[in-house]
Amino acid sequence: MWEESATSAAFCMAMVEKAAQVDKNTPLLSVRELLVRFKLGDGLAAALSRGPSYLKAVDEVSFDVGRGEVLGLVGESGSGKTTIGKAILRLYEPQSGSIVVNGVDITRMGDRALKHYRRDLQMVFQDPLSSLNPRHTVRTSLRTPLLLHKICPSSEVEQRIDEALTRAGLSPVFKPRYPHELSGGQLQRVAIARALTMSPGLVVADEPVSKLDVSVRAQILNLFKDLQAKFGISIIFITHDLRVARYLCHRIGVMYFGKLVEIASVEELFTAPKHPYTKALLGTLGAEGENLDGAQVAGEAFNPAADTTGCRYYARCPMRVDHCKTAHPPTETIKPGHDIACYEWRRS
Amino acid sequence: MAAGRFLGFKITPLTRRRIDNFRANRRGVWSLWLFLFLFVGSLFAEFIANDKPFLVYYDGGFYMPIFEAYPETTFGGEFPTETDYQDAAVRQLIHDKGWMLNPLIPFSYGTIILDLGRPAPTPPSSRNWLGTDDQARDVLARLIYGFRISVLFGLTLTFFSSIVGVAAGAIQGYFGGWTDLLFQRFMEVWEGMPTLYLLIILASIVEPNFWWLLLLMLLFSWMSLVGVVRAEFLRARNFDYVRAARALGVRNRVIMFKHMLPNAMVATLTFLPFITSGSITTLTSLDFLGFGMPPGAASLGELLSQGKANLQAPWLGLTGFFVLALVLSLLVFIGEAARDAFDPRKTLR
Numbered sequence: 001m002w003e004e005s006a007t008s009a010a011f012c013m014a015m016v017e018k019a020a021q022v023d024k025n026t027p028l029l030s031v032r033e034l035l036v037r038f039k040l041g042d043g044l045a046a047a048l049s050r051g052p053s054y055l056k057a058v059d060e061v062s063f064d065v066g067r068g069e070v071l072g073l074v075g076e077s078g079s080g081k082t083t084i085g086k087a088i089l090r091l092y093e094p095q096s097g098s099i100v101v102n103g104v105d106i107t108r109m110g111d112r113a114l115k116h117y118r119r120d121l122q123m124v125f126q127d128p129l130s131s132l133n134p135r136h137t138v139r140t141s142l143r144t145p146l147l148l149h150k151i152c153p154s155s156e157v158e159q160r161i162d163e164a165l166t167r168a169g170l171s172p173v174f175k176p177r178y179p180h181e182l183s184g185g186q187l188q189r190v191a192i193a194r195a196l197t198m199s200p201g202l203v204v205a206d207e208p209v210s211k212l213d214v215s216v217r218a219q220i221l222n223l224f225k226d227l228q229a230k231f232g233i234s235i236i237f238i239t240h241d242l243r244v245a246r247y248l249c250h251r252i253g254v255m256y257f258g259k260l261v262e263i264a265s266v267e268e269l270f271t272a273p274k275h276p277y278t279k280a281l282l283g284t285l286g287a288e289g290e291n292l293d294g295a296q297v298a299g300e301a302f303n304p305a306a307d308t309t310g311c312r313y314y315a316r317c318p319m320r321v322d323h324c325k326t327a328h329p330p331t332e333t334i335k336p337g338h339d340i341a342c343y344e345w346r347r348s
Numbered sequence: 349m350a351a352g353r354f355l356g357f358k359i360t361p362l363t364r365r366r367i368d369n370f371r372a373n374r375r376g377v378w379s380l381w382l383f384l385f386l387f388v389g390s391l392f393a394e395f396i397a398n399d400k401p402f403l404v405y406y407d408g409g410f411y412m413p414i415f416e417a418y419p420e421t422t423f424g425g426e427f428p429t430e431t432d433y434q435d436a437a438v439r440q441l442i443h444d445k446g447w448m449l450n451p452l453i454p455f456s457y458g459t460i461i462l463d464l465g466r467p468a469p470t471p472p473s474s475r476n477w478l479g480t481d482d483q484a485r486d487v488l489a490r491l492i493y494g495f496r497i498s499v500l501f502g503l504t505l506t507f508f509s510s511i512v513g514v515a516a517g518a519i520q521g522y523f524g525g526w527t528d529l530l531f532q533r534f535m536e537v538w539e540g541m542p543t544l545y546l547l548i549i550l551a552s553i554v555e556p557n558f559w560w561l562l563l564l565m566l567l568f569s570w571m572s573l574v575g576v577v578r579a580e581f582l583r584a585r586n587f588d589y590v591r592a593a594r595a596l597g598v599r600n601r602v603i604m605f606k607h608m609l610p611n612a613m614v615a616t617l618t619f620l621p622f623i624t625s626g627s628i629t630t631l632t633s634l635d636f637l638g639f640g641m642p643p644g645a646a647s648l649g650e651l652l653s654q655g656k657a658n659l660q661a662p663w664l665g666l667t668g669f670f671v672l673a674l675v676l677s678l679l680v681f682i683g684e685a686a687r688d689a690f691d692p693r694k695t696l697r
Contacts, residue, residue: 086591089595091591091594091595111599111600114597115597118595118596118597119597121595122595122596123591123592123595125588125591125592126588127588130587130588130589131588131589131591131592132589132592133589133593133607134589134611135610135611136607144593144596144598145596145597148596148597148598149597191592194592194596198596
């Protein structure tokens with residue numbers, strides 16, 4: 001125990017030194033074996049009878065995000081996409097694993113130290129109306145990060161707010177408005193402007209268009225694309241819409257009930273998918289088809305609360321073999337940049 | 349109605365709708381005005397019921413005895429002690445060389461009327477509108493002072509218990525988990541304490557005065573708001589804008605009081621009038637039992653206990669009863685109107 005903490009302290013020191021000499025090749029974000037679990041069945045009775053049971057929302061997921069890269073995370077509802085996003089920002093506490101930003105491990109960092117790294121990580125939430133305080137004007141919402149992180153002298157704050165709004169495609173006349181006076185698309189632009197005030201290296205966009213009207217979606221997607229091209233920020237784009245992911249992302253990770261089953265570049269994933277689940281998803285896409293919410297992947301869904309050791313896709317998998325049931329397949333790299341968690345991928 | 353300004357505060361459309369909702373409850377509106385009238389009036393109790401005149405003109409000069417104590421020699425008397433303006437001889441001296449303006453009720457709460465002409469308590473008369481109590485003091489004068497102390501006590505206690513209660517509820521709701529669990533269990537134990545007995549015991553150790561009573565009652569009254577605030581915070585901590593603030597690196601304290609509390613305030617504000625009326629009741633019952641304000645102080649509870657001790661003088665008990673009933677009813681009516689005003693189903697049309 002003591003040895004362990006001593007080595008981890010040394011490890012931290014090494015990390016700090018490493019951070020000082022970050023080169024362009026280290027990934028901006030590196031997630032390793034991230035595990036986030038939620039307690040199920042609260043209360044004393046549950047605890048006494050069989051011990052608390054857990055739902056592994058994110059189960060030992062590893063991936064990197066490079067500088068200026070857009071990584072898409074796709075999967076059905078409940079596959080743990082959003083949980084990953086929130087865990088990266090430390091809005092959920094990960095059970096184990098590590099989150100390394102610019103070579104610095106922030107997984108167990110205290111609030112005070114973390115504040116410095118928050119500048120580099122921002123989030124755009126799914127529902128723009130609830131992600132802005134209903135009692136704060138647009139100006140107040142945008143001013144908070146500027147003042148909090150002392151990004152600019154207070155005399156320049158107003159100017160910075162104008163800039164941020166303009167960048168997000170909004171006129172500064174919206175400054176004195178309250179969230180309920182704005183439309184969904186406008187609100188999402190405000191939320192994006194807020195995330196951008198800090199010039200973050202990475203923005204986690206959690207289904208930022210799913211609550212918007214179809215007509216506004218394309219505008220917001222293009223805004224993300226423009227901002228990414230102009231400022232070179234990295235984006236983790238969480239979506240359940242494969243076409244959106246294809247349009248915006250450089251790489252796509254496919255999630256199935258907490259496991260990252262396949263991750264590859266967009267071209268690779270769409271032309272040569274290896275995991276049977278990815279194939280099933282692409283199959284549902286069809287001719288300008290529906291998104292994943294309407295996807296009919298045949299077979300019985302996995303019960304995430306059950307403590308299975310085997311592959312989570314077993315029940316639905318057309319290629320299953322006996323040992324799929326005993327242990328979840330490890331992630332293997334089949335090509336540079338193409339990782340997959342399946343025993344039988346060669347058969348496909 | 350257009351958004352205007354009131355005392356420098358901008359009236360938002362939401363506030364405007366709330367004011368309109370409050371106004372729609374007619375009973376609440378006139379209760380509020382009547383209560384404000386009585387309360388503000390009682391703040392000037394010294395000018396309404398006092399045994400000193402508020403203005404004396406004597407020998408070419410003006411004197412204000414309420415603010416300054418003048419020795420009798422000032423008005424040509426013999427003693428260097430403070431003037432007794434009820435003394436017939438002194439009155440004569442002043443009237444010889446000027447005049448004096450007496451308050452409407454020429455008695456203070458402690459003035460013992462020596463020339464009643466019959467044993468106290470005396471029934472209502474043209475001189476003592478609500479009669480006198482068993483120590484020959486004017487009931488109306490004592491009522492005005494007693495009302496003032498009761499309401500002031502209620503408001504102060506409400507103020508402090510809402511500060512403590514909101515802070516405690518906010519901490520529990522925001523942090524949740526073990527903090528919440530332990531705090532809740534502590535409160536369950538604390539709530540189980542026999543409050544009145546504890547107050548009586550404590551009151552027998554220290555000499556009770558306004559601030560002691562306030563402190564003792566604050567020990568137990570803060571819990572009334574914790575539940576509401578805690579529930580609001582438990583709800584709000586999972587809102588995306590709270591998460592967004594955390595992602596921005598806003599400190600917990602700032603999130604709690606700048607982002608979450610304003611939203612929890614609505615539920616809190618509607619409780620305040622009811623807490624005030626509860627505080628007044630508690631103070632009255634302590635006074636009634638004789639463990640409240642120091643002896644001689646005017647209070648509604650003391651008036652009630654006099655009424656109980658002197659059943660042959662029904663004006664004592666009846667006065668206490670009606671005034672207490674009036675105050676509590678007014679507060680409840682105001683509280684109902686405030687509840688209407690902040691009702692989201694009515695404001696979010």
